[in-house]
Amino acid sequence: MPGRSPARSRRATERKGDVRERAILDTCEALLAQKGYDAMTVGDLAQGAGITRGALYFYFGSKQEAVTALVARTVEHLWERSRTTAQADEPRQAIAAAMQRTVDLWNEHGLVMRTAIDLSLTVPEIGELWSRTADLFITAITAVLERAGVEAGTEPEQASAMARALCWMIERSFYHASQESREELQRASSTCEHIWLISAGLVG
Amino acid sequence: MPGRSPARSRRATERKGDVRERAILDTCEALLAQKGYDAMTVGDLAQGAGITRGALYFYFGSKQEAVTALVARTVEHLWERSRTTAQADEPRQAIAAAMQRTVDLWNEHGLVMRTAIDLSLTVPEIGELWSRTADLFITAITAVLERAGVEAGTEPEQASAMARALCWMIERSFYHASQESREELQRASSTCEHIWLISAGLVG
DNA sequence: CATTAAAATCGACACTGTGTAGACTTTCGG
DNA sequence: CCGAAAGTCTACACAGTGTCGATTTTAATG
The missing domain is CATH 1.10.10.60 (Homeodomain-like)
Structure with a gap:
């Protein structure tokens, strides 16, 4: 290099x-x-x-190194954006905003993100990059859940673990939907947002 | 063959x-x-x-064909079990039972299931097998949600779409947890069960 | 602007894994 | 016991990988 x-x-x-x-x-x-x-x-x-x-x-x-560099480039751009984006205070708004940003992200970089996910098992470097990205999301979701009144902590039914599960839900739903179409992605987003809201106790 | x-x-x-x-x-x-x-x-x-x-x-x-056959063997065994397992009537029980069964499944066949998921993109045959398996789960989850009072239908906030998202949440959570340890898998299961319950309106 | 070290490029080679072909051996039903 | 089907082997042609040394291009510098 x-x-x-x-x-x-x-x-x-x-x-x-x-x-x-x-x-x-x-x-x-x-x-x-x-x-x-x-x-x-x-x-x-x-x-x-x-x-x-x-x-x-x-x-x-190698091919792997090249793809890793591509993923790194994309992921850096992604971190950049998440750093410069304002966080809303009100949970409902925060959730809506986060989902919208995520939809945009997948619309723009869906291909590379899917590739990253696919290779994160076989290419440790990529696994590392992606897991750090996921952690960003999980941390953000955790914060929103706690602000909405979900008990803080790492036990299975507390904010941290729930955030992790919700993150995987979003990742996988978007992964599949982004292969289909923008409309499908939008629908998947609505569903995930709804479940997130319910999990935060903001809908009954 | x-x-x-x-x-x-x-x-x-x-x-x-x-x-x-x-x-x-x-x-x-x-x-x-x-x-x-x-x-x-x-x-x-x-x-x-x-x-x-x-x-x-x-x-x-080819190697792919061999692995496909392995996945088919495992998945058939899996279908077999899900066919012969009684479904509980009471939603809370049904959910608990389903999660326990799923934990057992992943404990026994985690490796092959992870492989199937990884290859379902690149090997169409495996993609087909796995998507049919996922559909089984989604259908089951949908049924439970509807029995618990979630509005039936395919719109983003109705039972069917929610079931799909929950299925992906479980898949991904178990995928990761089963790489770690049985304990981790058990914890992931608790979290997923909790979110499923909340989504069904059975807790809160 | 001539020099020169670093940067960039090339073609050829050795290696590993794949898939196929044809010949050979084993199995087993009639 | 015989012949066809099932099973197995060795050898080959081919794809893609990664490495090496030789060569050309670039751009900083005296």
Whole structure:
């Protein structure tokens, strides 16, 4: 890997490699949509980026590494957004807002997110990224539940564990729905929101 | 594939191939646990079953086919059980019983079930098997919700859609928990049961 | 602007796993 | 006991992977 992780500080001119690297990730995303992870070959990736396999290995050590980088790019963008978004105070509003943001997220990045989920078992790096992302959500849900009056704590029927289950519910529902259509995603969102509200004791 | 699906009727002597086929599937299950799907090779499979690769291709056309057969075997066993299990009338009891059965299922077959879920995207055959299994659960959950007074119908806040979301919640929660430990699975079950009860309006 | 070290690229090679073909052996019903 | 079906093996052709050393391009610098 070239000029990677450590604070890339201010750089005068953009290295040619940076452009290529982006091209590779873009190609990766496109191929993932076209043929899926398994069918996608390192050769395809290189060809799509306009270089040979040999050259591609200069950037990424394997298909997995490339996809991991793609997931990292997407997930960072996702963290960015969640950091800069205001949190509502009133639970009902907070829930509605969170669900809407999540729908947007899946509409934009559904493909990469599904890929991340699929690979989080087999590629530890991706597993780590995704689990950190999930933790963000779980923490947020926990906070809302507690503010709505659900007992705090980590026992099976307290806020933390419930938040985890709700998070998985949303993940899986969106995973499936986002494969179908935007409408389906919207419907899934409504259902999940409803269950979340009930679980928070905000609907009777 | 040799003497497969169609009613195997009563057979005088068991074909040698039937034994071998079972051996292959058993080996497959063991290898899945040891090294996981990706790392498992057709050669490993053959070796584990005491034959050469060439011979293995007599039984299954590929690694995927073998795993599909393993999933089919497990899932059939699962359907069998759900068919012969009595359904309780009282919703609270029905929910508790269903959750307990599901815990048992995951304790026994967690590995294969996780594999099935992972591969249901990439292997259409497995996707079909698993989606049919999920439908069984969704139907059952729907019935319980309706008996508990949740409005019937397929709109996002009616029984059917809610059942689907709850099913995904359980699937995903169990998927993760069953990787950890039996205790974790039991705790996840409690949490899911709690949310199911609340969603059915039976607690609160 | 000539130099030069780093960055980027290429083609060829060795390796591993897949799936197929054809020949050989075992099993077992008639 | 004989012949067909069932089961097995070895050998091969092929795909994709990852590595290596040689070569070309880039861009900072004196």
